[in-house]
Amino acid sequence: MELSDSVEMYAFYSLLVYIFYTVFRKEEEEETLEGACGASPDEPGPVSMETGSRRRDGHTSRTGKKSCARYSESSSSSDSDELSDQDQDDTSDLPACTPLAAFLSFKQEAEKRRASQVQLEATGKLAESPLVTVMSHLLSFLEQYSHFQQLQQQADQYRVQLKRHRVQHRRQMKALRGSYRQRIRDKNSIISSLEEAISQQQSPSPLNEGESSSDVGSPSGVHRLVESLYGLQGERSKLKGELRLLHSQLEQKESDRHSRIQAFQQQIDELKSCIEEREEELSRLRTATGATDSEKRVLCLSAENESLKQSLSVTQGLLQQLTTIPSQSSTMLIKQENENLRGRVQQLEISLQQRAEQLSQLESRSEQREWRRGEELRQREDRVRELELELNKERGKEPVVKYVTQMVEVESPATVRQLTKARQRNEVLSERLSSQNERCKQLEDQIRKSDEYSCNLQHKIAAYEREIGKLREELLKEISHLEERKEEAVKAAASCSAEHFQNLQDQFFTLQKRLTSLPPTLRSMKTDYASLRSQVRNFSEFYGAAINEAKKQISAAISEMSEANKDLLEKYRKEVALRRKLHEQLVELKGNIRVLCRVKPVLKEDQHEEGQSVVVTTDPNNESSLTVMNKGKNRNFELDKVFQPHATQEEVFQEIEPLVTSCIDGYHVCIFAYGQTGSGKTYTMEGSVENPGINQRALKHLFSEIEERRDMWSYTVTVSSVEIYNEVLRDLLSKDGEKLDIKINPDGTGQLHVPGLRVIEVRSFQHIKKILATARRNRITFGTQMNQHSSRSHALLCITVQGTDLASGSKTTGKMNLVDLAGSERVWKSGAEGERLKEAQNINRSLLALGDVIQALRGRHTHIPFRNSRLTYLLQDSLGKGSKTVMVVQVSALESNLGETLCSLKFAQRVCKVELGPAARKIESGGGQCD
Numbered sequence: 001m002e003l004s005d006s007v008e009m010y011a012f013y014s015l016l017v018y019i020f021y022t023v024f025r026k027e028e029e030e031e032t033l034e035g036a037c038g039a040s041p042d043e044p045g046p047v048s049m050e051t052g053s054r055r056r057d058g059h060t061s062r063t064g065k066k067s068c069a070r071y072s073e074s075s076s077s078s079d080s081d082e083l084s085d086q087d088q089d090d091t092s093d094l095p096a097c098t099p100l101a102a103f104l105s106f107k108q109e110a111e112k113r114r115a116s117q118v119q120l121e122a123t124g125k126l127a128e129s130p131l132v133t134v135m136s137h138l139l140s141f142l143e144q145y146s147h148f149q150q151l152q153q154q155a156d157q158y159r160v161q162l163k164r165h166r167v168q169h170r171r172q173m174k175a176l177r178g179s180y181r182q183r184i185r186d187k188n189s190i191i192s193s194l195e196e197a198i199s200q201q202q203s204p205s206p207l208n209e210g211e212s213s214s215d216v217g218s219p220s221g222v223h224r225l226v227e228s229l230y231g232l233q234g235e236r237s238k239l240k241g242e243l244r245l246l247h248s249q250l251e252q253k254e255s256d257r258h259s260r261i262q263a264f265q266q267q268i269d270e271l272k273s274c275i276e277e278r279e280e281e282l283s284r285l286r287t288a289t290g291a292t293d294s295e296k297r298v299l300c301l302s303a304e305n306e307s308l309k310q311s312l313s314v315t316q317g318l319l320q321q322l323t324t325i326p327s328q329s330s331t332m333l334i335k336q337e338n339e340n341l342r343g344r345v346q347q348l349e350i351s352l353q354q355r356a357e358q359l360s361q362l363e364s365r366s367e368q369r370e371w372r373r374g375e376e377l378r379q380r381e382d383r384v385r386e387l388e389l390e391l392n393k394e395r396g397k398e399p400v401v402k403y404v405t406q407m408v409e410v411e412s413p414a415t416v417r418q419l420t421k422a423r424q425r426n427e428v429l430s431e432r433l434s435s436q437n438e439r440c441k442q443l444e445d446q447i448r449k450s451d452e453y454s455c456n457l458q459h460k461i462a463a464y465e466r467e468i469g470k471l472r473e474e475l476l477k478e479i480s481h482l483e484e485r486k487e488e489a490v491k492a493a494a495s496c497s498a499e500h501f502q503n504l505q506d507q508f509f510t511l512q513k514r515l516t517s518l519p520p521t522l523r524s525m526k527t528d529y530a531s532l533r534s535q536v537r538n539f540s541e542f543y544g545a546a547i548n549e550a551k552k553q554i555s556a557a558i559s560e561m562s563e564a565n566k567d568l569l570e571k572y573r574k575e576v577a578l579r580r581k582l583h584e585q586l587v588e589l590k591g592n593i594r595v596l597c598r599v600k601p602v603l604k605e606d607q608h609e610e611g612q613s614v615v616v617t618t619d620p621n622n623e624s625s626l627t628v629m630n631k632g633k634n635r636n637f638e639l640d641k642v643f644q645p646h647a648t649q650e651e652v653f654q655e656i657e658p659l660v661t662s663c664i665d666g667y668h669v670c671i672f673a674y675g676q677t678g679s680g681k682t683y684t685m686e687g688s689v690e691n692p693g694i695n696q697r698a699l700k701h702l703f704s705e706i707e708e709r710r711d712m713w714s715y716t717v718t719v720s721s722v723e724i725y726n727e728v729l730r731d732l733l734s735k736d737g738e739k740l741d742i743k744i745n746p747d748g749t750g751q752l753h754v755p756g757l758r759v760i761e762v763r764s765f766q767h768i769k770k771i772l773a774t775a776r777r778n779r780i781t782f783g784t785q786m787n788q789h790s791s792r793s794h795a796l797l798c799i800t801v802q803g804t805d806l807a808s809g810s811k812t813t814g815k816m817n818l819v820d821l822a823g824s825e826r827v828w829k830s831g832a833e834g835e836r837l838k839e840a841q842n843i844n845r846s847l848l849a850l851g852d853v854i855q856a857l858r859g860r861h862t863h864i865p866f867r868n869s870r871l872t873y874l875l876q877d878s879l880g881k882g883s884k885t886v887m888v889v890q891v892s893a894l895e896s897n898l899g900e901t902l903c904s905l906k907f908a909q910r911v912c913k914v915e916l917g918p919a920a921r922k923i924e925s926g927g928g929q930c931d
């Protein structure tokens with residue numbers, strides 16, 4: 001009994017040792033394997049993560065570790081190798097377990113037999129020992145454990161297979177995706193190329209728009225478009241076929257995947273049921289064995305089982321995720337691609353529809369165009385018919401008709417050009433015809449006259465004939481009378497003397513002579529008459545030929561004349577241009593600011609005191625020199641021109657005339673008279689009624705020049721007149737005498753203007769005369785000691801000449817200011833008091849300002865004080881750069897005026913040294929102003 005117990009105990013413990021050895025040795029081995037696996041960087045995410053989490057929790061996942069090890073093996077080797085390794089691994093657990101189990105079962109059987117014999121022998125009852133029961137439980141547990149391990153191995157295998165499938169699936173998906181993308185790229189490139197082709201056809205480049213539009217409208221363009229549309233439709237059907245194929249492939253793959261997942265699910269369910277069975281078994285064992293060490297161990301095992309279960313569920317979840325996520329993502333991608341393709345196809349369909357609409361529009365447009373062309377053609381044909389009729393009417397020239405008929409066959413632009421040419425030719429022909437008609441009329445008049453002449457001749461001939469008839473009758477009468485007388489004479493002869501007979505015979509002979517002399521005259525008259533008749537008959541033919549000849553000569557003469565006219569016109573233009581150029585050069589040479597001096601002749605009324613000497617002398621040989629005797633010394637003044645005291649108004653104007661021409665050409669010109677009061681400024685500028693001054697002569701010359709240029713230019717002349725009295729501006733052409741102000745023109749030209757100033761357009765010289773008279777009347781004058789009619793203000797006559805070149809359309813604007821300044825005077829000498837004194841002071845102040853401006857211009861100062869007085873401000877345009885100015889300095893030759901004369905001459909010399917620079921022409925060609 002003791003021996004058997006000890007044997008049992010030994011067997012029990014050895015069984016326990018074996019169990020522990022089997023379980024824990026394996027764990028250690030797997031831990032080492034797990035360490036190796038965890039170090040692998042190639043392990044995929046989910047499994048390695050799971051393994052890692054288990055290790056942190058302190059639990060070891062056998063399945064995880066095994067799968068890890070096997071996955072690493074499978075990743076490095078082929079599937080068959082992997083499977084064989086797995087089999088080897090599985091068989092390595094069995095040899096340790098099976099012999100001992102066999103031994104224990106054998107031992108158990110032996111024990112059972114022995115116990116049954118002893119019981120039979122001793123008590124006759126079969127009683128099983130508890131150790132044996134526990135051992136049997138343990139053995140069954142071991143069996144279950146090994147079965148569980150096998151199941152786990154199977155699950156691992158499934159997992160590996162699943163992973164392998166997943167990898168394969170992923171690769172296939174990748175390959176598929178690549179191929180899809182490539183196909184889509186190909187399709188996109190095809191579509192883009194097609195779209196480009198369509199867009200090229202649809203929107204031609206602007207350079208050859210006309211060409212391409214005609215190409216689109218043409219049948220070949222439409223044909224190409226239709227071809228491209230057919231190509232697009234073919235592409236679309238191809239794409240649709242490919243899409244259908246892809247759909248079927250995807251569906252196939254989807255169904256395969258689903259069947260695999262279902263198979264895995266089934267296996268997993270089976271495993272679950274097995275595990276549940278094992279759990280039941282364990283609980284049963286626990287109740288059977290009680291709370292012992294083995295029970296604790298069993299509890300541990302159950303906990304482990306639980307954890308395994310959890311890990312299995314987790315793995316299952318992961319598996320599900322693994323199986324669903326890629327498939328979802330791939331499905332999503334495919335769906336997206338599908339949608340993209342569908343969208344693309346829809347876009348293509350829309351673009352196809354658009355192309356079809358455009359095609360129909362183009363077709364309708366081309367139809368419209370054709371219709372319009374037809375209409376135009378019809379209109380042109382009508383026009384040609386009209387032209388033909390007109391031409392036929394106007395002794396229609398055949399070549400022209402042919403020419404116009406040909407026009408219709410040519411395309412529109414050429415037709416229009418030819419039509420205009422034909423029109424021009426027609427106009428020329430009609431002009432010629434009209435001139436020929438006139439000539440014909442003249443000839444007809446001549447014919448009429450000649451007819452009249454021939455009629456007269458005929459009348460004369462008839463008169464002759466009548467006369468001849470009368471003569472003949474008379475002759476016949478006379479002959480009969482003579483015959484009678486002859487008979488009487490014969491009778492008388494018989495009775496009368498021979499002498500009487502002889503007388504009678506003589507008379508008879510004379511009469512006979514007369515009779516013989518008459519017929520030749522009559523004959524010649526007859527021949528004359530016949531020749532005249534033939535002449536009259538031939539006259540119409542002769543005149544017809546003559547008319548034709550005359551017409552030819554006339555047409556030749558007309559053409560020659562037109563050519564000659566052209567040449568003449570051209571020559572005239574050149575001449576005018578040359579003249580202008582030479583004139584400009586002359587003015588440039590003379591200088592754009594010129595100073596002329598006019599010495600007033602000594603008048604009776606000027607010699608207040610007797611014995612006044614003349615201190616100013618001029619040199620007839622030097623036209624620019626003037627000598628002033630001052631305190632016994634001669635002082636010489638050099639100016640541009642010095643007029644002798646007896647110089648006429650015309651001579652003075654001769655020097656001014658070029659400036660008037662310049663004004664017409666578009667320059668700003670200023671002519672002003674300066675000098676002491678009574679020195680003859682007003683006389684020089686205005687003159688008298690019988691001897692007009694610069695103002696009138698300038699305007700006369702202006703109008704005559706305009707008249708000369710009438711064929712080439714059209715001009716508008718406007719006039720305004722102001723006076724500056726006590727620094728107040730007044731309109732001399734207005735009766736109200738309102739105060740005016742000088743302002744900058746708001747038109748942006750920067751020029752000055754006087755708002756409210758009356759500007760009158762002048763059409764003739766007669767008109768200007770009246771205007772000048774009005775201005776003269778309105779000007780303020782008073783009598784002073786120096787001048788009975790002293791001008792107390794500065795008077796300005798402003799003439800604006802706007803010209804338009806009839807050939808080029810270019811415009812010029814010339815201005816001419818004719819200024820009669822108020823006289824500079826010495827207050828004490830002029831006896832000015834009160835108002836006169838104030839006037840004199842203002843006059844002197846403004847003249848001083850003029851002097852300052854001249855000084856600044858001479859010194860080429862950057863600032864010219866134009867605004868210091870109304871006078872200089874108003875003359876700013878004409879005194880500044882680019883203007884032409886002439887100052888006429890009036891001086892008195894008398895000694896009593898020596899001081900003023902010297903002052904004036906000094907001022908004139910200062911002005912002489914001023915340079916205004918080259919004059920600038922104000923000309924506008926088209927839109928802008930070109931100075």
Ligand SMILES: Nc1ncnc2c1ncn2[C@@H]1O[C@H](COP(=O)(O)OP(=O)(O)OP(=O)(O)O)[C@@H](O)[C@H]1O
Binds near residue numbers: 679
């Ligand atoms: N060259 C001349 N020949 C003849 N008479 C002249 C000449 N110059 C001036 N006179 C006469 O002298 C007088 C004064 O001339 P005028 O009025 O022109 O001088 P003024 O310089 O204008 O004077 P104010 O500045 O005071 O107006 C006039 O009667 C005018 O006819």
